[in-house]
Amino acid sequence: MPVPKNFSSPVRMTAKERALSQIQRWIIDGTLQPGEKLIDAELAESLAVSRTPIREAFQLLEVQGLVSMYPGKETRVSNIQKSDIFHLYPTLASLHALAAEYTANNILPEQIEKLRELNIQFKKAIESGQPYQAMELDEQFHNLIIEISENPYIASFSESLQIHIRRFKYVFLKQPIKETLNSVNEHESIITALENKDVQRVSELMKQNVIRPMHELTKLLKEKENNE
Template structure:
């Protein structure tokens, strides 16, 4: 199980939080491959923590669908299943389209400026081939719209779904640059629809943006 020793350590986090964050990143990026066996003692040594935060992180990672534990046997990274991805994107798209509709009534000029700044950072990360950071800015863009919608239930359900599809999203984000440019243009179109308070367009454009990866599903898995 190759583990990099040059990873950046988040600051001001507990051992449990730091361990969870790093394992999530390694799984999403593919450092820890689908189907790979995870050995808690090796991970503990690599991260400089005891086995306790590793085991606590395992519990949360299993809830998030990133790993599968076989009691008394072993723990492995879950595989990427095409059927599961399709099932996950449906409800996620519906939630985000609804959030876009709700955000139209609440959007303020400072929100528009914030969304454009996030989208600019999203594009910049692609130019620098910082794909994991690009994914985080993409999520920040969508999460900001969810916050503007001001519906905590949408936020909660969306957060759960997002973690399940992160690995697939990362694969999509690493696709050719023209696809990343298309995603940035999608974001700008959504911003314009929100700015003009066009409910129908905001929802439609949000669906288009989120469903774009499914068009390439067969070629990517």
């Protein structure tokens, strides 16, 4: 099980939190491949912790659906299928649309401005060819709307789905989907609908914005298969 030796370790975290954060990152970015056996002793040595926090991290990762544990036998990185895309995106779109509906009723002017600022940064990242930064800013935009909705269940389920979607992009494409200015324009329309407290309109726009990458990802995967 090849484990990187040089990586930046998060500070001010417990051993369990540090182990969880790093192993999760390695699973998402494909360093630890689907189906790969995880050896707690090797991970403990690499992360400079005991085996206990590694095992505790495994339990949390299993809850997230990132690993499969077989007590007394082994722990492996969970497999993912290309067909999962058609389950992940529609579910995420429904959650984000619901969050937008809640947010439309209680969003404040300063929060509108924060969304605008994030979208400006998002546009700059796209235009300057920084796909990873663009992906992060896009997530920040959506996460702020979820935060304003003040629904912890939406936040929890959305975070879990985002983890799997991000992993899907890295494992199958080795990079995030290249965002386009279409998404910037959709964000602007979402902001306007929120400002106007148009619940139905913002719900429709949000679903469209979240679902569109599913079609782009499907197209990219087909092109990748044809070139292999």
